[in-house]
Amino acid sequence: MISVEHLTKYYGPFAAVNDISFEVAEGEILGFLGPNGAGKTTTMRILTGYMPPSSGRVIVAGCDIFKDSLEARRHISYLPETVPLYTDMSARTYLDFVGKIRALDGRKRKARIEEVAEETQITEFMDKLIGKLSKGQRQRVGLAQALLPDPDVLVLDEPTIGLDPRQIVETREVIRSLRGRHTVILSTHILPEVSMTCERVVIINRGKIVAIDTPENLQRRMQGADTVDVEVRGPAEAVQAALKAIPQVTDVRQRGNAPDNLVFSVDSEIGVDLRERLASTIVERGWGLRGLRPSTVSLEEVFVQLVTEEAPAA
Ligand SMILES: Nc1ncnc2c1ncn2[C@@H]1O[C@H](COP(=O)(O)OP(=O)(O)OP(=O)(O)O)[C@@H](O)[C@H]1O
């Protein structure tokens, strides 16, 4: 549905986006993840036809976003980083205005406005002037505006920014419900957002792609070992020695240090589940087994690792 080929954007001598390529399949939700200044907004502006690239091209629904701009844009809705809203219009008037621009006709437009208002939970302030809405409320009007034409492709630049926790959860629900029906690119630097809503992630740093993968694979790729955290009550040295003696255990590191509450990270070869062996080893010796859980690298750690690496490992 979307194909980005060797996209580069210079601001003066500075390459904000530097030769990036990726594809988004129809119905897929792709996360676009990167630290501040990585080039997310720049890429999205090019993708939506707001700005030409310095080189490279973007194909959306079979149309070149620049050569065939009008046709391509018919397929796209865009929620920009800062939503350009008319502050002297009510949300309802504004959505009606957007609906007209997007060529939704009369009755259909009205029904559709009600529908997206429900979906983005803005019904209660639909007739208030946008200038008098809170930041989070405006953000939701912005999302409603993007959903309104029921577009094939949605480009959402930090859609949950400025929302309260409950609204964040609900907005993610709305986005997740688009899967299969719409193709979505969503930028964020909130990692849980990516694992909760996206099937695949593009990680971008300083204008270059450093990884493209599923959230799960990214986590696995970074791990290199299967690790179980074990919480034990017992004599530290003896416990450590006993755990180390288990075949297939490659390393044991002590983490917690309270005498009543020792915590060890136990590494094994990948794919070996040692939990039962660990449990029986501890229990047989009469020590107290207080907890046992597989430890995973968080997506945060993956992210930090990827964006701090010198050489990009695409
Ligand atoms: N109009 C512009 N003129 C010059 N430089 C710009 C312009 N817009 C962005 N930049 C620079 O390009 C780089 C990428 O900016 P961009 O807005 O794409 O980042 P981003 O990934 O969206 O960051 P954030 O998470 O902060 O929104 C930054 O270094 C920024 O300073």
Ligand SMILES: [Mg+2]
């Ligand atoms: Mg941005």
